[in-house]
Amino acid sequence: METKVSSVTQEVVIADGQPTVLIGERINPTGKKKLSQALKAGNLEIVSEEALAQVQAKADIIDINMATAGVDEVALLPRAVQAVMNTVDVPLCLDSANPQALAAALKVYKGKPLINSVSGEEHSLGEVLPLVKEYGAAVVGLLQDDEGIPNNPERRLAIAGKIIDRAEAVGIPRQDIIIDCLACTVGADTSAGLVTIETARRVKAELGVNLTLGASNVSFGLPDRDLLNSAFVAMAIAAGVNCLIVDVAKVRPMVLAADLILGHDKHARRYIEAYRQRQTQ
Amino acid sequence: METKVSSVTQEVVIADGQPTVLIGERINPTGKKKLSQALKAGNLEIVSEEALAQVQAKADIIDINMATAGVDEVALLPRAVQAVMNTVDVPLCLDSANPQALAAALKVYKGKPLINSVSGEEHSLGEVLPLVKEYGAAVVGLLQDDEGIPNNPERRLAIAGKIIDRAEAVGIPRQDIIIDCLACTVGADTSAGLVTIETARRVKAELGVNLTLGASNVSFGLPDRDLLNSAFVAMAIAAGVNCLIVDVAKVRPMVLAADLILGHDKHARRYIEAYRQRQTQ
Numbered sequence: 001m002e003t004k005v006s007s008v009t010q011e012v013v014i015a016d017g018q019p020t021v022l023i024g025e026r027i028n029p030t031g032k033k034k035l036s037q038a039l040k041a042g043n044l045e046i047v048s049e050e051a052l053a054q055v056q057a058k059a060d061i062i063d064i065n066m067a068t069a070g071v072d073e074v075a076l077l078p079r080a081v082q083a084v085m086n087t088v089d090v091p092l093c094l095d096s097a098n099p100q101a102l103a104a105a106l107k108v109y110k111g112k113p114l115i116n117s118v119s120g121e122e123h124s125l126g127e128v129l130p131l132v133k134e135y136g137a138a139v140v141g142l143l144q145d146d147e148g149i150p151n152n153p154e155r156r157l158a159i160a161g162k163i164i165d166r167a168e169a170v171g172i173p174r175q176d177i178i179i180d181c182l183a184c185t186v187g188a189d190t191s192a193g194l195v196t197i198e199t200a201r202r203v204k205a206e207l208g209v210n211l212t213l214g215a216s217n218v219s220f221g222l223p224d225r226d227l228l229n230s231a232f233v234a235m236a237i238a239a240g241v242n243c244l245i246v247d248v249a250k251v252r253p254m255v256l257a258a259d260l261i262l263g264h265d266k267h268a269r270r271y272i273e274a275y276r277q278r279q280t281q
Numbered sequence: 282m283e284t285k286v287s288s289v290t291q292e293v294v295i296a297d298g299q300p301t302v303l304i305g306e307r308i309n310p311t312g313k314k315k316l317s318q319a320l321k322a323g324n325l326e327i328v329s330e331e332a333l334a335q336v337q338a339k340a341d342i343i344d345i346n347m348a349t350a351g352v353d354e355v356a357l358l359p360r361a362v363q364a365v366m367n368t369v370d371v372p373l374c375l376d377s378a379n380p381q382a383l384a385a386a387l388k389v390y391k392g393k394p395l396i397n398s399v400s401g402e403e404h405s406l407g408e409v410l411p412l413v414k415e416y417g418a419a420v421v422g423l424l425q426d427d428e429g430i431p432n433n434p435e436r437r438l439a440i441a442g443k444i445i446d447r448a449e450a451v452g453i454p455r456q457d458i459i460i461d462c463l464a465c466t467v468g469a470d471t472s473a474g475l476v477t478i479e480t481a482r483r484v485k486a487e488l489g490v491n492l493t494l495g496a497s498n499v500s501f502g503l504p505d506r507d508l509l510n511s512a513f514v515a516m517a518i519a520a521g522v523n524c525l526i527v528d529v530a531k532v533r534p535m536v537l538a539a540d541l542i543l544g545h546d547k548h549a550r551r552y553i554e555a556y557r558q559r560q561t562q
Contacts, residue, residue, distance in 0.1 A: 186541055187549065193542035197519060218542060222549065223556045224534075231538035234515035238478060253505075257512035260467055261474035261499060268468060268503065275504045 001175045003210045003243075005061065005091040005138050006111040012060050012091050014178065014210045014243045019264050020255050021243040023061040023093050023114075024054030025214065027080070029068035040070045047080050048087040055088045057249035058274075062088065063116060064105075065095035073101035078108045085110060093140075093245075099127035106135045114138045116245075117180065118167075120145035120159035125166045132167070138176040139167070140212055143199065149182055151191070153199040156181060160203045178210045178243060179203050183232065187221035193232060197239045204240030212243040215251070230254040238262060253278070282456045284491045284524075286342065286372040286419050287392040293341050293372050295459065295491045295524045300545050301536050302524040304342040304374050304395075305335030306495065308361070310349035321351045328361050329368040336369045338530035339555075343369065344397060345386075346376035354382035359389045366391065374421075374526075380408035387416045395419045397526075398461065399448075401426035401440035406447050413448070419457040420448070421493055424480065430463055432472070434479040437462060441484045459491045459524060460484050464513065466501035474499055474513060478520045485521030493524040496532070511535040519543060534559070 003014040014021045027050050029036040038046045051062050062084060066076045073096055084092060085108075094105045095116040102115060117140040118128040132139045141163040143149070143156040150156050160179050167177050181199040184192040196218070200211055213236050219228035233244060233251055237258040244255065253274065260271040284295040295302045308331050310317040319327045332343050343365055347357045354377055362373060366389075375386045376397040383396060398421040399409040413420045422444040424430070424437040431437050441460050448458050462480040465473040477499070481492055494517050500509035514525060514532055518539040525536065534555065541552040 186544075190541065190544045190547055190549065194544045197543075222541075223553065224538075224559075227534055228538045228542065228552075230511065231515040231535055232542050234512040235519040235539070235542065238516040238519060253508055254512055257505075257509045258516070260471065260503075261509065261513050261516065262478075263467075263471045263475045266471055268471065271509075272504065 001208055001210060003138050003175050003178055004112065005114045007085070007089055007091045008110045009089050010091060016210075016240070016242055017264060018242065019259050019270060020237055020241075021060045022058065022248045022252060022255065023063050023212070023243065023245045024051075024057070024059035024248045025063055025216070025245045026050050026054055026247060027063060027084070028065035028095070029071075030065075036068045039066060039068060039076060042076070044080055044083040048083050051084040051088045054248055055090055058252055059090065059248040061091050061093050061114060063093040063095045063245060066101070067096060067098070073098050074104050077101040077105040081105045082108050097124075099131060102128065102131055106131060106137065112136060112138065114140065114178070116140045117142045118163060119143075120162050122146060125163070129167055129170050129172065132176070133170050133172050138178060139172070141167070141177055141179050143179065143182050149184065151189070151195060153195055153202055156195070156199040157202050157206065160207055160209075164207060164209065174209060178212045179207070180212050180214065181241075183213055183215055183217040185220035185222070186218055186228070193218055197235055200236060200239040200241055210243060211241040212245060213241050214245040216246060226250060234258045282489055282491060284419050284456050284459055285393065286395045288366070288370055288372045289391045290370050291372060297491075297521070297523055298545060299523065300540050300551060301518055301522075302341045303339065303529045303533060303536065304344050304493070304524065304526045305332075305338070305340035305529045306344055306497070306526045307331050307335055307528060308344060308365070309346040309376070310352075311346075317349045320347055320349060320357060323357070325361055325364040329364050332365040332369045335529055336371055339533055340371065340529040342372050342374050342395060344374040344376045344526060346397075347382070348377060348379070354379050355385050358382040358386040362386045363389050380412060383409065383412055387412060387418065393417060393419065395421065395459070397421045398423045399444060400424075401443050403427060406444070410448055410451050410453065413457070414451050414453050419459060420453070422448070422458050422460050424460065424463050430465065432470070432476060434476055434483055437476070437480040438483050438487065441488055441490075445488060445490065455490060459493045460488070461493050461495065462522075464494055464496055464498040466503070467499055467509070468502035478516050481517060481520040481522055491524060492522040493526060494522050495526040497527060507531060515539045
């Protein structure tokens with residue numbers, strides 16, 4: 001199954017057996033004081049700089065999230081999308097829990113974006129799916145519903161089925177839905193990582209859709225987060241996740257190693273090229 | 282299923298859901314010029330030093346391999362086993378393709394050792410399994426037979442079945458067989474890693490035995506081998522491998538990260554303890 005997203009000049013394809021697609025996560029004010037302050041002041045220069053840095057680090061898609069206290073997302077998200085489109089050529093991921101902000105961003109976006117996200121919650125299904133359909137976008141589906149995030153693969157799988165059914169019912173093709181099995185920190189519950197990995201295997205085997213993951217949540221609150229994130233990323237790719245929302249500069253070497261081991265990098269071309277680039281830096 | 286191996290004073294248990302057991306691979310002259318020369322001279326001081334260093338790096342078991350040109354394994358393997366038993370308290374893995382050398386080492390070993398290895402080759406099954414039975418040892422079964430190493434999971438699984446059947450036929454209990462699904466380098470064939478991972482999943486699901494892996498072969502001939510080995514180790518543990526033959530000092534941080542993510546490290550105790558030790562070094 002192929003999920004295609006695009007900018008005016010570039011198309012990115014997410015599919016099994018292909019190199020893992022990397023979505024740059026860094027344009028997100030959560031936990032970033034300097035970025036939050038700039039956004040509150042309406043200053044988008046740092047957003048453009050961060051977009052450029054992530055594309056130079058080989059991000060395939062850039063995620064844009066403006067959600068922070070004191071910011072009007074409905075006004076700022078489309079401005080940020082415009083600023084990033086003016087700076088880089090890659091497709092964008094419009095990231096908001098606010099349907100009005102998504103609608104405003106979709107109006108200015110040129111190409112086929114990824115929307116991040118819909119969930120199994122009724123208000124989200126009802127408000128976001130019509131936007132996805134209207135603009136012909138692709139969408140990330142989060143495996144939580146009105147009762148929260150289930151702590152077992154069976155119930156997460158059921159939410160994935162519900163999101164796909166509801167999306168298909170409004171005319172969104174299955175290949176435009178990318179399921180995020182949700183990473184929760186193993187610092188709070190040591191069963192959390194396995195639940196995510198098992199859910200990924202089952203959603204892939206039983207529903208066949210493409211999978212994404214905001215992988216770094218797995219290590220929240222623990223020391224040496226890069227080490228835990230690396231282990232988790234390798235396991236996630238082996239479980240069928242073919243698109244990651246991550247800090248690309250940090251995570252890409254491990255992703256290329258995992259892709260090579262799993263046969264997604266013929267003749268080790270991408271792995272060796274990235275190794276040579278690291279040697280000359 | 283629990284595989285138990287022991288020295289006079291320590292028992293190591295290999296089982297699903299438990300921390301991954303680490304077998305130190307470094308007492309092996311392959312590719313090690315200094316060690317080869319010492320062994321040819323009959324000098325075992327370096328062997329004892331290496332055993333101690335690996336136990337200090339938290340190896341659970343020490344592998345001892347004396348196979349190099351100009352060395353009489355039948356004479357030297359028992360001497361090396363004795364030297365290591367005099368130096369460290371952990372159980373040992375007696376590593377030779379020569380049944381006479383294994384027999385000589387088994388005569389001096391005190392406890393229940395791991396024998397590395399039997400394969401699906403007729404001469405190996407016929408000569409090694411009786412030794413395993415006679416001494417009540419555990420054994421590593423390599424998934425190759427008289428036709429070589431199959432390049433698909435189906436045929437490797439069939440060899441695993443054959444080794445287990447033949448072992449049980451001579452009275453070796455299934456829990457004393459640990460299958461090594463064999464890592465081949467992705468530098469020669471980019472399908473090699475996936476074949477190993479898929480074989481591990483199938484052997485675990487269909488035969489239920491414990492699994493080991495000499496993981497570092499996967500990266501032979503490629504740059505940044507530690508990166509590839511790390512990715513492979515994380516995937517292997519997620520696929521059900523619960524015992525690794527590795528350079529323990531290098532690989533243990535990634536193994537502890539994988540164990541934590543997969544729920545094999547309650548309250549993250551081992552992960553955090555190892556992190557603190559790295560900080561004080």
